[in-house]
Every structure is written in C-alpha cells, then in structure tokens.
Amino acid sequence: xxxxTVLDVTKRFNGFTALDDVSVTIPEGxxxxxxxxxxxxxxxxxxxxxxxxxxxxxxxxxxxEDVTEQPARARGVGMVFQHYAAFKHMTVYxxxxxxxxxxxxxxxxxxxxxxxxxxxxxxxxxxxxYPAQLSGGQRQRMALARALAVEPGVLLLDExxxxxxxxxxxxxxxxLRRLHDEVHVTTIIVxxxxxxxxxxxxxxxVLNEGRIEQVGSPRELYDSPANEFVxxxxxxxxxxxxxxxxxHDVELSLEPEAGSEEAMVERVVHLGFEVRxxxxxxxxxxxLAQLTQDDVEQLELEPGQIVHVRSSRxxxxx
Amino acid sequence: xxxxxxxxxxxxAALVWSSRAGGLSVFWHEATRPxxxxxxxxxxxxxxxxxxxxxxxxxxIAWVLVRDRFxxxxxxxxxxxxxxxxxxxxxxxxxxxxxxxxxxxxVDIVGLIVALLFVTLPFVVRAxxxxxxxxDTEMExxxxxxxxxxxxxxxxxxxxxxxxxxxxxxALAFARAVGEFGAVVLISxxxxxxxxxxxxxxxxxxxxxxxxxxxxxxxLLLVISLGALLxxxxxxHWRTRHDRV
Amino acid sequence: MxxxxxxxxxxxxxxxLLLLPVGFVFYRAFDHGFSHAWHAVTTxxxxxxxxxxxxxxxxxxxxxxxxxxxxxxxxxxxxxxxRGLLNAAVDLPLALSPVVVGLSLVLLYGRGGWLGGLAxxxxxxxxxxxxxxxATMFVSLPFVVRExxxxxxxxxxxQEQAAETLGAGPFQTFRRITFPAIRWAVAYGVVLTTARAIGEFGAVSAVSxxxEGRTQTLPLYVKAQFDGFDxxxxxxxxxxxxxxxxxxxxxxxxxxxxxxxx
Numbered sequence: 001x002x003x004x005t006v007l008d009v010t011k012r013f014n015g016f017t018a019l020d021d022v023s024v025t026i027p028e029g030x031x032x033x034x035x036x037x038x039x040x041x042x043x044x045x046x047x048x049x050x051x052x053x054x055x056x057x058x059x060x061x062x063x064x065e066d067v068t069e070q071p072a073r074a075r076g077v078g079m080v081f082q083h084y085a086a087f088k089h090m091t092v093y094x095x096x097x098x099x100x101x102x103x104x105x106x107x108x109x110x111x112x113x114x115x116x117x118x119x120x121x122x123x124x125x126x127x128x129x130y131p132a133q134l135s136g137g138q139r140q141r142m143a144l145a146r147a148l149a150v151e152p153g154v155l156l157l158d159e160x161x162x163x164x165x166x167x168x169x170x171x172x173x174x175x176l177r178r179l180h181d182e183v184h185v186t187t188i189i190v191x192x193x194x195x196x197x198x199x200x201x202x203x204x205x206v207l208n209e210g211r212i213e214q215v216g217s218p219r220e221l222y223d224s225p226a227n228e229f230v231x232x233x234x235x236x237x238x239x240x241x242x243x244x245x246x247x248h249d250v251e252l253s254l255e256p257e258a259g260s261e262e263a264m265v266e267r268v269v270h271l272g273f274e275v276r277x278x279x280x281x282x283x284x285x286x287x288l289a290q291l292t293q294d295d296v297e298q299l300e301l302e303p304g305q306i307v308h309v310r311s312s313r314x315x316x317x318x
Numbered sequence: 319x320x321x322x323x324x325x326x327x328x329x330x331a332a333l334v335w336s337s338r339a340g341g342l343s344v345f346w347h348e349a350t351r352p353x354x355x356x357x358x359x360x361x362x363x364x365x366x367x368x369x370x371x372x373x374x375x376x377x378x379i380a381w382v383l384v385r386d387r388f389x390x391x392x393x394x395x396x397x398x399x400x401x402x403x404x405x406x407x408x409x410x411x412x413x414x415x416x417x418x419x420x421x422x423x424x425v426d427i428v429g430l431i432v433a434l435l436f437v438t439l440p441f442v443v444r445a446x447x448x449x450x451x452x453x454d455t456e457m458e459x460x461x462x463x464x465x466x467x468x469x470x471x472x473x474x475x476x477x478x479x480x481x482x483x484x485x486x487x488x489a490l491a492f493a494r495a496v497g498e499f500g501a502v503v504l505i506s507x508x509x510x511x512x513x514x515x516x517x518x519x520x521x522x523x524x525x526x527x528x529x530x531x532x533x534x535x536x537x538l539l540l541v542i543s544l545g546a547l548l549x550x551x552x553x554x555h556w557r558t559r560h561d562r563v
Numbered sequence: 564m565x566x567x568x569x570x571x572x573x574x575x576x577x578x579x580l581l582l583l584p585v586g587f588v589f590y591r592a593f594d595h596g597f598s599h600a601w602h603a604v605t606t607x608x609x610x611x612x613x614x615x616x617x618x619x620x621x622x623x624x625x626x627x628x629x630x631x632x633x634x635x636x637x638x639x640x641x642x643x644x645x646r647g648l649l650n651a652a653v654d655l656p657l658a659l660s661p662v663v664v665g666l667s668l669v670l671l672y673g674r675g676g677w678l679g680g681l682a683x684x685x686x687x688x689x690x691x692x693x694x695x696x697x698a699t700m701f702v703s704l705p706f707v708v709r710e711x712x713x714x715x716x717x718x719x720x721x722q723e724q725a726a727e728t729l730g731a732g733p734f735q736t737f738r739r740i741t742f743p744a745i746r747w748a749v750a751y752g753v754v755l756t757t758a759r760a761i762g763e764f765g766a767v768s769a770v771s772x773x774x775e776g777r778t779q780t781l782p783l784y785v786k787a788q789f790d791g792f793d794x795x796x797x798x799x800x801x802x803x804x805x806x807x808x809x810x811x812x813x814x815x816x817x818x819x820x821x822x823x824x825x
Contacts, residue, residue, distance in 0.1 A: 052724050072727045085725035089743040098739070099729035143725075150729060321630045322652060325700050329667035330655075332677055336670045375576050382573040386566065394574065396816040400581055402755060403808035403815075405762030407782040408801040411789060412584040415591060436580055468565075490658065497660025499765030500782065504789065517662040517765065524666055524769060533670060536663040543658040547651050 002063030002153045003028035003186060004049060009058030011044055018044040019055070020210040026154075026203075031180045031187045033201035035194060035233070041210040042190045043158055049188065050156050051075045062153060078147030078185075082159040084139045086131035092118070092142050093127040099150035117145040120179070137168040144176075148183065157189040161196065173200050194234045198222070206230050228317050238287050238311075245311040247290035252277065252299060252307045260308040263287060268301050277301060279309060330540065337533035348534035353510045357519040358538065364427065364515070365495035368434040372491045375435075376442025377484055383443070384450040401439050406500030409436050414504040426505065426513045433501040438491035445487030446480055449557075453479055482557035486550045493546035497539055588805050592798040603799035608775045612784035613803065619692075619767075619780065620760040623699040627756050631707025632749060636741075638708070639715040656704050664701050665769020668694055690772030695780065698766035703759040707752030714748040715741075751818045758811040762804065 004026040011019040019041045026032045034042040047053040049060055051072035059068045067075050087095050094101075096117055100110045118124050121141040131139055140160055147155060160176075161169040177200055180187055191197050197204050198218040206213040206221065206229075214226040218234075225231035231244055238245050253260065263279040266286075275296045279287040287309065301307070338345050348354070383395050401409065410433060417429030453476065461471045499517040506518045514522075516535055523532035592600050603609065634653060638646060656664070672678050672688040681688060688694045722744070726736045742749075764782040771778040779787065781800055788796040 050728055052727070072724070073730045073732060075728075077728055079725065079728040081721050081725060083721060085721035087722055087725075087740060098726065098731075102726075102730045102735055102739075146725075146729065156728075321626075322634070322649075322704075325697065325704060326652060326655060328677075329664070329671045329697075329701070332671035333663070333667040336676070375573070378569050379573045379577065382570050386570050388570065392816070394577065396812050397577065397581055399812050399815050400585065400808060403758040403762070403811035404585070405764060405782045405785075405804045405808070407762075407764045407785050408588060408804050408808075409584060411785060411797060411801055412587045412591070415587060416584060432580070436584065439577075439580060493658035497658070497663065499660060499662045500762075503765075503786070517660045520660075520662045520666060521765070521769065524662075524669065529666075529670060529673075532666050536660075536666050539660050539663050543655065543660070543663075544651070546658050547654050550654075551647065551651065 003030075004154060004188070005059075005061040006045070006049065007059040007061070009045070009048055009055045009060065011041075011048060011053060011055050017210050019048070021058070022207075022210070022212055023058075024205055024212055024215060026186060026188060028186055029184050030203055031177075031189070031201050032203045032205060033197035034188060034190045034205050034207060035192070035197040036207035037192060037233070039209075040207040042192075042207045045207070046156050046158055046188060046190050049154070050077050050079050052079075076150075076153045078150065078152030078155045080140070080143045080147050080155070080157045080160045082162050084131070084136075084143045084163075086134075086139050086143060088131055090130075091127065092123060092129050092131070092134070095131065095142055096145045096149050098146060103150070113149060114145075117149055120148070120182075121145040135168075136164045137172060140164065140172065144179075148185070152185065155185045155187040157187065159190050159192070162191075169196070176200060198234070206233060208233075225315070231315065231317075236288065236290075240281075240285055240287065240311075243311075243314045243316050245314045247276070247288045249311055249313045250279075250287060250289035251310045251312065252289055252291065252295070252301075253310070254299060254307060256308045257310055260310040262306055263309045265301050265303055265305045265307060267303060268296065270296075279307070281309070333533055333536055333540065336529065337537045340530055344530060345534050345537075348528075348531040349538060351531070353514070354516075354519060354531070354535050356511045357514045357516045358535065360514070361496055361516040364431050364434060365492050367431055368438055368495045369488045369492040371431075371435060372438055372442045373484055373488050376439070376487055376491075377446055377480065380443045380446035380450055384447060398440050398443050401437050406437055406498065407503075409433065410501040410504045413501070417505065429505045430502055430513060430515070433505055434495040434498055437498055437501045438494050441491040441494065442484060442487030445483045445490070449480060449483040482553040486553040486557075489546045489549045489553070493543050496542055585805060588798060588801050591794070592802040594798075595795055599795060600799040600802065603793075603796040604803055606796070608779070609781075609784060609796070609800055611776050612779050612781045612800070615692075615695075615778075616761055616780040616782070619696050619699050620757055622696050623703055623760045624753060624756050626700055627704055628707050628749065628753055630704070631752055631756075632711060632745070634708045635711035635715055635745075639712055640720070653705050653708050656702050657709075661698075661702055661763065661765030662769060664766040665698055668698055668701075668766070668770050689770055690774075690778060692778070694770040695767050695778065698770050699760045699763055702763050702766050703756045706755040706759065707749060710748040710752035710755070711745050714745050718744045747818055751815065754811055754814045754818065758808065761807055 006022060006024050009019050009022045010017070022041070022045060034045060036042045044053060048055050051067065051070060055068070059066055061067065062075060062077075087098065090098070093114055096114045097110050100113060114127070115124070118127055121144055123138060123141055123145065126134065126138065131142070134142065144160070161172050164172065173196060176189075189200060202217065203215065204218055204221055205215050208229050214221060214230045221230060221234050225234065228244065231237055236247050238247060238250065261281060263281045265277060266280050267278040269276040269278070270293070273293055275291050275293055277289040277291060277296070279289060281287060289309070299307070379398070383391065413429060413433045413436065417432060457475055458471050461475050466474065497517055499521065502515055503518055503521070506513045506515050516539060520532045520535050520539075523535070637643060638650060643649065669689060670676050672681065672694060678688075686693070688697070722740050723736050726740045731739065762782060764786070767780055768783055768786070771780070771783060773779055773783055773787065775784075775787065781804060785797050785800045785804070788794070788800065
C-alpha cells in the first residue's frame with residue numbers, strides 16, 4: 001500500500017490538451033475521487049497513473065518510487081474498467097486467478113486466494129460461470145476481485161459503475177465504501193457523478209478542462225467551493241447577478257422581511273419530503289428554492305402567488 | 319512486412335518493370351494489338367454485365383437471408399460460400415458441359431457470363447449482409463410511422479444505407495470477373511475476337527513465349543484491380559461518413 | 564406478396580447458378596458407375612496430383628496464417644504510417660487476376676528476371692515446387708487478415724489493458740487474451756485460405772510447367788484430363804475437389820455461430 005504523487009503532468013492528444021500541468025497528492029490508504037465533466041481529463045489522469053498512457057511531461061510517484069517510465073505491468077496497480085474488461089473466454093475463477101497465474105504462483109495458493117476474494121465480493125457460487133452469464137453488477141464485482149487478487153499497492157477504478165442502472169449503482173457504492181474500510185488499499189475512483197463522489201470518497205479532486213479546480217473533503221467542497229465551477233458542479237445553485245446561492249438557502253415568507261425581495265411562484269414540484277419551488281423575480285431572473293413539505297403546507301403556496309424571498313449564505317467569486 | 323514484399327510486391331514490381339523494359343512504344347504496340355483489344359473489350363463487357371446482375375441478385379439474396387424467414391435458411395446461407403470453396407476449374411468444367419459446344423444450351427457468351435456469375439456470387443451478398451443486419455429496423459419503423467409506404471422506405475431509408483456496401487461488393491465482383499481464369503478458360507476456348515477474354519489471352523501469350531505481350535495486358539489488368547480497390551476504399555470511407563465526428 | 568417474389572427469385576437464382584452445376588459434376592462423374600470413377604481417381608498421376616496439392620497447401624496455409632495474424636495486429640493495433648497503402652497491398656490478391664500473378668512470378672524468377680539467377684545456383688523456382696508454393700501463397704494471402712481485422716477492432720483494447728495492469732507482458736497478453744478472442748476468426752480465415760490454396764488454377768498453371776506426375780496439382784490434372792479427352796477422369800477428380808469444397812462450406816458453417824458468440 002502506497003500513496004501517489006502526481007507532479008506537473010501534461011498530456012496532449014493530437015493538439016488537444018487533456019492534462020495541463022496537473023499536480024496532486026493522493027494520501028496512502030485514502031479513497032479519492034477524481035470528479036469532473038466528460039473531457040475534463042479525469043480518466044486520462046487515472047490512465048497516466050496506471051501506466052496505460054505516458055505523459056508528455058511530469059512525473060508519477062507511487063510510494064517514493066518514480067514509476068513514470070515503468071510499463072503498466074510493473075507498477076503493481078489494480079485497475080477496474082468502465083466496461084468491466086472481463087476476459088470473455090475465461091470463467092469467473094480464471095478471470096480472478098489471471099494475475100496470480102501470470103506470476104506463476106502455486107496452484108493451491110491461487111485457489112485459496114481466489115476463493116477468499118470471491119467471498120469478499122460475494123460471488124462464491126459463481127466461480128464456474130462465464131462473464132456473459134453474469135449481471136452487470138456481478139461482472140463489475142468480479143473485475144474488482146480480479147484487480148485485488150494481486151494485492152496491488154493502489155486500486156484504480158475508471159467510472160466503475162457508469163454502465164450500471166441507478167439502483168445497482170447505489171448498492172455498489174455503499175458496498176465499495178465498506179470494502180475499502182476492510183482492505184484499506186489506496187483507491188482512486190473516477191466519476192462524473194458528484195453524488196457518487198460525495199458518498200464514496202474521503203477526498204475529492206475536481207477537474208475541469210485538464211486542470212485541477214479544487215481538492216478537498218466533500219464537506220469542504222460543498223461549503224466552501226473555491227470557484228463558481230466547483231460550486232455549480234457539486235450541487236444545484238442559483239445565480240443572481242454576481243452572487244450564488246444554494247436552493248436550500250433560499251427562504252420564503254408571506255410578509256416582507258429585512259433584505260427580502262418580491263417574487264412570483266411559477267410552479268410547485270412535490271418530490272416527496274423535498275419540494276421544489278420555481279420563482280420569478282421582479283427583474284425577470286428565475287430562482288429555485290428547496291423547501292420541505294411542512295414549509296410548503298405552512299405557506300400554502302400556489303402558482304401565481306407573490307412571496308418574499310431572502311437568501312442566506314450567498315457567495316461571490318472574484 | 320518483408321513477407322508481403324517478397325510474396326506480393328516484388329513479383330508485381332517485376333511485372334511493371336518488364337512491361338516497360340522495351341520502352342513505351344513496345345508496350346503500346348503490345349497493348350493495342352487487335353486481338354488484345356478485342357479480348358479486353360469482351361472482358362470489360364462481360365464483367366460489367368456480371369457486376370450489374372450481381373448488384374441486383376446479390377442484394378436480393380442478402381435481403382432474403384437477413385429479413386426473410388423460412389426453413390433451411392441456414393443451409394442457403396452456407397451454400398453462398400460454395401463458389402469461394404469450389405476450385406474454379408471444376409466450375410468451368412461443369413458449366414462447359416452445360417453451356418459448351420456439346421451441351422444443351424449452346425451459347426458461348428452467355429456461358430462465359432454464367433461462369434463469371436458463379437464465381438462472383440458471394441461478393442455482393444457478403445458485403446451487403448452485415449450492413450443489412452446492423453441496419454436498425456427502428457429507422458424503418460420510424461419512417462413508416464411518419465407515413466412512408468414500403469417503396470418509399472426502401473428508396474429513402476434502406477437504399478441509401480446499403481448503397482456503399484452494394485458498390486463495394488460490385489467493385490470486387492467486377493475485379494474478380496475481369497481477372498477470372500480457371501472458370502472461363504474452358505468455355506472461352508481460344509477463339510480470338512470471339513470468346514477470348516484478357517486472362518486467357520495473357521496465358522496464351524505467355525505459353526507462346528511472348529512475355530512482353532503478356533506483361534503489357536497484365537499491367538492494364540493490374541491497373542483495373544488497383545482502381546477497384548481504390549473505389550472500395552472510397553466506398554468504405556463514404557459508408558462510415560455519418561459515424562465519424 | 565412481394566416478399567415471396569423476392570424469396571423465390573433469389574432461391575431460384577441460387578439453385579440454377581449453384582446447385583445445377585455442382586449436381587451436374589456428381590452426375591457426370593458417376594455416369595459410368597462408381598468403380599469407374601474410383602479407378603479414375605486412383606491412377607498414379609491423379610494420386611500424385613492430390614498429394615502435391617495438399618503438400619503445397621500444407622506450406623502456404625501456415626505461412627499465410629502466421630503472416631495474417633501479425634499483419635492484422637499491425638493494421639489494427641499498430642500506429643504505422645501508410646496503413647492505407649498496406650491495406651490495399653493486402654487486398655490486392657483478391658482483386659488481381661491469377662494469371663497476372665503467375666506471369667509476374669515468371670517474369671521475376673524467369674530467365675532475365677531480377678531473381679532469374681537463382682536457377683543457376685541450383686534453386687529452381689519456376690516450373691517447380693517452390694514457384695507453385697509462391698503462387699499459392701500470393702493468391703491466398705488476404706483471407707486470414709481479412710477475417711481477423713474486424714474482430715480485433717471489435718474486441719477493443721480494454722481486455723488487453725486489463726491484462727497488462729495485472730502484470731502480463733506483451734507475449735502473455737497475446738497468448739492468453741488476444742489469441743483466444745480471435746481464434747475462431749483465425750480458423751475461419753484458415754479454412755478460406757485452404758480452400759483457395761487447394762483450388763487455385765490460373766496462377767499455379769502459369770508457373771508449374773504442368774508435368775504429369777511431377778508439377779501437376781489436382782486442378783491442373785482436371786484440365787489436363789479434359790484436354791486429353793478423358794472427361795470421365797476429369798469429372799471424377801472434380802468430384803474429389805467438389806467434396807473438399809463441400810467440407811469447407813460445412814466447416815465455415817460450423818465456425819460461424821461460435822465466432823458470433825465469442
């Protein structure tokens with residue numbers, strides 16, 4: 001197990017700059033998310049760390065060792081791919097055993113290790129199946145077991161749940177979190193889903209257009225975003241002139257209060273406990289407010305009604 | 319790479335080199351001999367007919383194999399490859415028996431065309447089939463829901479999507495028809511100006527020791543082959559034009 | 564309604580074009596009885612022709628298989644400049660007249676050719692076994708490449724990269740991951756290569772010299788028997804070739820569904 005240091009890494013593809021002088025440190029034993037929209041360079045950064053892409057400039061250190069010139073197979077990383085990269089012609093058992101077989105470990109050791117891992121990822125009964133006979137979630141757990149089998153120093157996950165449906169995705173996230181608590185290997189997960197990053201990771205690296213926008217815990221990113229991009233990427237946001245405010249910091253009242261402004265209720269959307277109110281201000285700007293069911297019942301909101309709006313915890317970025 | 323050079327490129331380089339070894343005038347003289355010109359005209363004519371018939375029949379067969387349902391379709395599908403597998407001389411032999419001088423249908427040129435149709439059958443079918451399989455029926459259903467009749471669906475949806483594949487298959491079939499030897503050598507006989515095609519002419523020249531005459535016409539056939547491959551490359555590029563970003 | 568017209572039109576066309584001639588070979592071969600046909604294919608010249616045909620295939624097919632796999636990898640995974648030209652060179656034998664192929668070899672290795680001197684050093688290529696092998700290699704070159712290239716494209720590189728991160732070197736990755744994924748395509752290509760190698764007539768006949776019992780392959784033997792008015796012998800040997808062809812078609816059919824499931 002080892003930490004990872006990325007120093008001034010730049011990567012270009014045919015004139016497109018995927019990574020622009022990126023430096024970041026991934027602490028040993030952490031679970032870090034690389035978060036960003038598509039094309040932000042997050043997958044490229046992961047592949048540079050894995051050794052599947054070589055950077056045009058900069059260095060990658062795993063532990064204290066400079067691995068920039070090493071091929072992927074020598075880096076001791078476990079990688080899980082978005083589309084599973086299951087070896088279709090091998091059984092689940094042989095898939096998981098692959099890395100050990102390559103290393104010519106004794107048969108008995110391989111058998112014990114594979115069964116231990118299949119138990120860990122809850123696929124004990126499916127050792128003889130082929131990948132085609134598994135569900136997407138099972139395939140991805142197999143891929144994870146395969147990556148873990150060689151006891152990698154770091155575990156790299158490239159949008160591992162991207163191809164799964166929403167419910168399975170949620171289950172696997174919680175499961176991954178628990179798994180990390182058990183095995184404690186330094187883990188990087190690439191995702192474009194801010195909820196996934198917040199739920200799973202202890203540290204989040206936000207990327208945009210090949211640069212790092214901010215590094216911090218989920219709470220730090222949400223409460224004190226470094227800039228407009230991070231603020232709008234990690235949660236919904238209203239923009240009024242130069243100030244930004246989260247919908248749950250928009251307060252509504254029937255009577256005018258200090259600092260409040262008038263707005264008309266356009267639409268009330270009930271989502272269960274949460275209710276979303278779409279408002280139109282006198283100056284023509286639209287505003288979203290996030291309230292609870294109780295609030296809305298108290299105010300008896302109806303479309304067309306005039307209410308008074310006050311925002312707290314607003315932010316401005318230079 | 320070295321293998322490719324030794325097996326394919328070196329002999330062809332030798333061909334081109336020796337065709338112009340005697341100078342351009344010798345090349346021109348050999349290439350424009352009346353017999354050579356007549357053979358080339360006949361070759362291009364029958365190959366063109368063969369390409370046309372293949373375009374229609376091949377597309378229809380591919381259609382039947384992909385969209386139709388009937389018993390024994392799998393066997394029909396397999397039989398399409400028979401001309402790839404059957405030595406051409408065998409095909410020539412039996413077609414001669416059917417269409418040759420002593421056969422029941424004594425028509426030389428038709429026999430020639432049938433022999434070429436036999437050997438070129440798989441090209442259009444095998445080019446169109448995968449494209450047709452991939453062609454989303456949703457597109458056709460969408461067109462139907464927008465009020466298109468079957469003929470309009472074929473003309474506006476299916477045909478434009480299939481055309482590049484059909485043309486690729488046709489180009490390959492044409493090239494093969496131009497160059498075919500085994501299947502036509504018996505039927506074509508050796509009657510200059512009547513049924514002698516270019517490949518048979520080349521072979522005759524070679525046998526009678528006129529290497530430069532054989533080489534001159536061969537270079538023309540080589541150019542036609544390269545042209546066909548170039549066209550196929552172009553059609554492939556054209557077919558994937560909507561898939562690129 | 565129109566669907567039935569197309570169906571029966573297509574099937575009728577196939578029956579007339581394919582089944583009638585092939586059926587006719589069998590009919591003519593056994594016209595004079597089975598023993599007559601058996602006798603015709605067991606003459607020393609016929610047996611030698613069959614042996615020679617198989618021997619040439621036994622050299623040309625493995626050579627083209629190895630080349631085909633390497634070439635397909637280079638075309639799909641490699642980043643060579645001039646890939647388009649390479650592609651065209653690989654396809655050329657499909658589009659080129661076999662007689663032109665044969666002639667090219669004659670001009671290269673014949674008297675006055677660039678490599679014509681080899682004959683003086685005891686390495687006789689033309690009108691001998693090596694020339695026939697070279698001609699066969701030329702015409703049957705593209706099949707393995709053509710079958711493997713699309714499969715390599717489709718499987719993509721993710722599995723290979725996964726193997727690499729798990730510690731596999733390039734050769735191990737090929738042996739354990741890439742090859743198993745393309746093996747049915749390779750097999751399909753090998754069958755097509757074999758069919759072409761066995762059946763080739765034009766190119767081989769230009770370089771063979773066509774000496775009975777020495778440089779005569781089975782297709783050449785068929786033609787020679789026909790020219791010598793031994794039509795029964797020609798048809799009997801044709802049946803042998805036709806049966807090989809049918810075996811090829813059956814093999815292709817057996818391989819096809821696997822390839823799709825793979």
